[in-house]
Amino acid sequence: MKPFNIYLCGVGGQGTGLLSEILLRGADHAGLQAKAVDTHGLAQRGGVVVSHLRIGKKIYSPMIPAREADLVVALERHEALRGADTALRDGGCLVYFNTVLQPLGVRLGSDREVSENFLNRNCKVRNIKVYIVENGGLMEPKMQNIAVLANIDKNNLIPLVKTRHLIQAMEDLMTGPMLEKNMAIFKNSPLTV
Amino acid sequence: MKNMGDMLLRKPGFQEIVMGNTALVRAMVESGTRVITSYPGSPTPEIAAAIQTIPEDERPFYFEFSTNEKVATEVAFGAALNGHLSTVFFKSVGINVAADTFVQLSLLNIIGGMVVVLGDDPGANSSQNEQDNRHFAYLSYTPMLEPASPTEVYRYYKEAAALSQKLGKVIILRLTTHVCHAKEKVTFAEWIPRKEDYTPKFNSKNGPYIPLASAVYPMKKRALRQLGEVETWIEQRRLNTLVENNSTLGIITSGLTYLSLLEILEEAPEKPDILKLAMVYPVPERTIIKFLKSHDEVKIVEELDDELERSIKAIAYDQHLTTRITGKSDIDDWIGEYTPDKVRQILKKTWPGLVADGKRLDPPSDDIPLRPPQMCPGCGHRSAFHAIGEVLAKEDITVADIGCHTLGYHKPYNMGEIMVCMGSSAGIGSGLSLFNSSRKVVAFLGDSTFFHAGLPGIVNALFNKHNLTLILMENGTTAMTGHQDHPASGRNFNEISEAIPIRQVLEGFGVKSIFETDTYDQEKLRTLVKEAINEKQFNVVIAKHPCMLLFAKKQRKVKGENPFHVKIDQKSCDKIHTCIEKFGCPSFTRNSDGMISVNNELCIGDGSCIQTCPRKAITR
Numbered sequence A: 001m002k003p004f005n006i007y008l009c010g011v012g013g014q015g016t017g018l019l020s021e022i023l024l025r026g027a028d029h030a031g032l033q034a035k036a037v038d039t040h041g042l043a044q045r046g047g048v049v050v051s052h053l054r055i056g057k058k059i060y061s062p063m064i065p066a067r068e069a070d071l072v073v074a075l076e077r078h079e080a081l082r083g084a085d086t087a088l089r090d091g092g093c094l095v096y097f098n099t100v101l102q103p104l105g106v107r108l109g110s111d112r113e114v115s116e117n118f119l120n121r122n123c124k125v126r127n128i129k130v131y132i133v134e135n136g137g138l139m140e141p142k143m144q145n146i147a148v149l150a151n152i153d154k155n156n157l158i159p160l161v162k163t164r165h166l167i168q169a170m171e172d173l174m175t176g177p178m179l180e181k182n183m184a185i186f187k188n189s190p191l192t193v
Numbered sequence B: 001m002k003n004m005g006d007m008l009l010r011k012p013g014f015q016e017i018v019m020g021n022t023a024l025v026r027a028m029v030e031s032g033t034r035v036i037t038s039y040p041g042s043p044t045p046e047i048a049a050a051i052q053t054i055p056e057d058e059r060p061f062y063f064e065f066s067t068n069e070k071v072a073t074e075v076a077f078g079a080a081l082n083g084h085l086s087t088v089f090f091k092s093v094g095i096n097v098a099a100d101t102f103v104q105l106s107l108l109n110i111i112g113g114m115v116v117v118l119g120d121d122p123g124a125n126s127s128q129n130e131q132d133n134r135h136f137a138y139l140s141y142t143p144m145l146e147p148a149s150p151t152e153v154y155r156y157y158k159e160a161a162a163l164s165q166k167l168g169k170v171i172i173l174r175l176t177t178h179v180c181h182a183k184e185k186v187t188f189a190e191w192i193p194r195k196e197d198y199t200p201k202f203n204s205k206n207g208p209y210i211p212l213a214s215a216v217y218p219m220k221k222r223a224l225r226q227l228g229e230v231e232t233w234i235e236q237r238r239l240n241t242l243v244e245n246n247s248t249l250g251i252i253t254s255g256l257t258y259l260s261l262l263e264i265l266e267e268a269p270e271k272p273d274i275l276k277l278a279m280v281y282p283v284p285e286r287t288i289i290k291f292l293k294s295h296d297e298v299k300i301v302e303e304l305d306d307e308l309e310r311s312i313k314a315i316a317y318d319q320h321l322t323t324r325i326t327g328k329s330d331i332d333d334w335i336g337e338y339t340p341d342k343v344r345q346i347l348k349k350t351w352p353g354l355v356a357d358g359k360r361l362d363p364p365s366d367d368i369p370l371r372p373p374q375m376c377p378g379c380g381h382r383s384a385f386h387a388i389g390e391v392l393a394k395e396d397i398t399v400a401d402i403g404c405h406t407l408g409y410h411k412p413y414n415m416g417e418i419m420v421c422m423g424s425s426a427g428i429g430s431g432l433s434l435f436n437s438s439r440k441v442v443a444f445l446g447d448s449t450f451f452h453a454g455l456p457g458i459v460n461a462l463f464n465k466h467n468l469t470l471i472l473m474e475n476g477t478t479a480m481t482g483h484q485d486h487p488a489s490g491r492n493f494n495e496i497s498e499a500i501p502i503r504q505v506l507e508g509f510g511v512k513s514i515f516e517t518d519t520y521d522q523e524k525l526r527t528l529v530k531e532a533i534n535e536k537q538f539n540v541v542i543a544k545h546p547c548m549l550l551f552a553k554k555q556r557k558v559k560g561e562n563p564f565h566v567k568i569d570q571k572s573c574d575k576i577h578t579c580i581e582k583f584g585c586p587s588f589t590r591n592s593d594g595m596i597s598v599n600n601e602l603c604i605g606d607g608s609c610i611q612t613c614p615r616k617a618i619t620r
């Protein structure tokens, strides 16, 4: 298999790290070799959080070279654009959760918020296929990452990593009510295209 | 669910996906490390987080967070003098604090063995600089191993521990941020717990332990002589890696840079040979000479400074070798992390045709608003900065220190205009107050930092009668690095421990005026700070509020999602935007029509913002 690179991004507190860990373990359960690296440290203070995940045999560095990600997974709209711009290859896939956590400049009135249109136009130019996961207002914010996971799975965005592998991965990482709640979201999330 | 604590103590060998920091803990267990100490700092806190998954009574070692890196080093050293294999770990700049103790260690016979684990931070991902701590190895004649991956962290720690015990010498294991945090599947050996002998074995006959006068030279001689033994040992253990591609070109490298190189060279039609050094100090002379002799041209690819380059060029000079050796090409090569992209640029400067261009040629888009880290919703520091900013004059000088409150330098507060290192604010503020009767000086200090390195600056301000106001941002925890307890928290890593009351410490020092308030009471804080800055003496304002990130996290555990949020009464709001532009809580959202709404995903309902709205439009 050709190496497959996944770049995950979001805002501190959104659960990017857990999502990355599930995908990493999912790849392992699928019998694939994988490496990953997360940002830690300042991550919790509302800054950008990034995770690199690389699947395949001929992988050395845990870090994906610029614009060599096959898939960018973003938990927020500004970060979706930033992730696509820095990491995604032309013609790659972007899946993002359609929520906005306004960056400082937007709140102060000095920067313009990234709109859905602006994001879509940027992606179109570079032939990027976009999957938008909508909130629907039902979900606890802490579980948006799992709704995104469900959509990655239903759209088969990661070669050879199947639903059962992701379920095994979730069972590695969670128990009790947390596992049940997240599993319910994973299994019942509507498919988005 | 897989339990990390169980895994770390599993007797039979196993494979597991772990990060470098976790692999290190298993290596310490297998090595029989008996005393581990630390002071928190990125990229190392997850080592302690992994230790915490083992219940205290099952830990085969003693662990503590000490008050600072120097004390942590001393505790580990003292334990090793009694025969216990020990380890201290901390972040890059931690070694500056530990240095006075650390530089002595390699002169001393450490009978139990001792490993210093450094978390260096090339790229300054979460540090105030990207200092290259390989210099400390040279400075102190301490051998330094540098792993590239979690697997190597595990393997090299075990080697370092064994070597340290064999020589009775301190060894450094130098990790870097993305080695600490990289994750991969690591194969672990079985763990055979040894028969423990806890007899305190300290004996001055194992010394000398007093490096004074005539004792210093023989101690230094021993340290230098051991470096030769280390080189032989590295050869015997076959720790260096040689990648042979039958090329006349060669590369010498180490650590994570090696993996970046392999990544970039994967597609190259002709690959140079690569020598990856496991030990970056002392450099293995025989191995280097052999490699130089067998290549026409050798490039040294090393992150940050040029230690390897200088050592290797010196070896070549002494040996009269004519191999063409290149190292750093320009200043850019000294700066930043050697990611695959960076290594590609560096190779191209020496060998333009060797590797292909990167996929990105245009600069990053500037249409995407930056997202700097900021204080959390409900953070007491925000309330403090908002209130204090209103009573200071424009020309007054504010001195920051290290911690979450450093983030006050961002807009809209711009509080804390200079920041150097932990505990430096009182001293710097004292200097700023000299020959200065026109501009008030206000310094900030966190409570963990108060104990870490803050005390001497405070004592000096009293002793030498400096005129400044210190604002102690007391939030009950070491917040920035992930909420570790500190001496005023009422708990240490292992158990309840009586809190050392900061106010009484200050009183004991003789601070004459101490003001104190909860930071949510902004009116009172303003009054107190106004009073404090108008006094002509050193004084302290204790600005207190528990860390709300920690508080909200605990609440969520007990009570589930927080149902409390503030609301904006859209009728009273007349878009003056104090809430979003001056108070600046991230929970406020600016809508396209200029109206403000509250993002309930972020708001914790603390209400510290309510008092800031002149129109009283924020309600519960």
Ligand SMILES: Cc1ncc(C[n+]2csc(CCOP(=O)(O)OP(=O)(O)O)c2C)c(N)n1
Pocket: B039, B040, B041, B042, B069, B091, B093, B094, B097, B127, B128, B402, B403, B404, B405, B422, B445, B446, B447, B448, B449, B450, B473, B475, B477, B478, B479, B480, B481
């Ligand atoms: C010498 C040194 N050790 C450790 C650190 C890592 N560090 C950064 S912020 C911080 C916490 C400071 O805690 P505190 O003073 O209580 O402030 P808070 O973050 O709680 O506001 C630490 C330990 C550092 N920068 N320098």
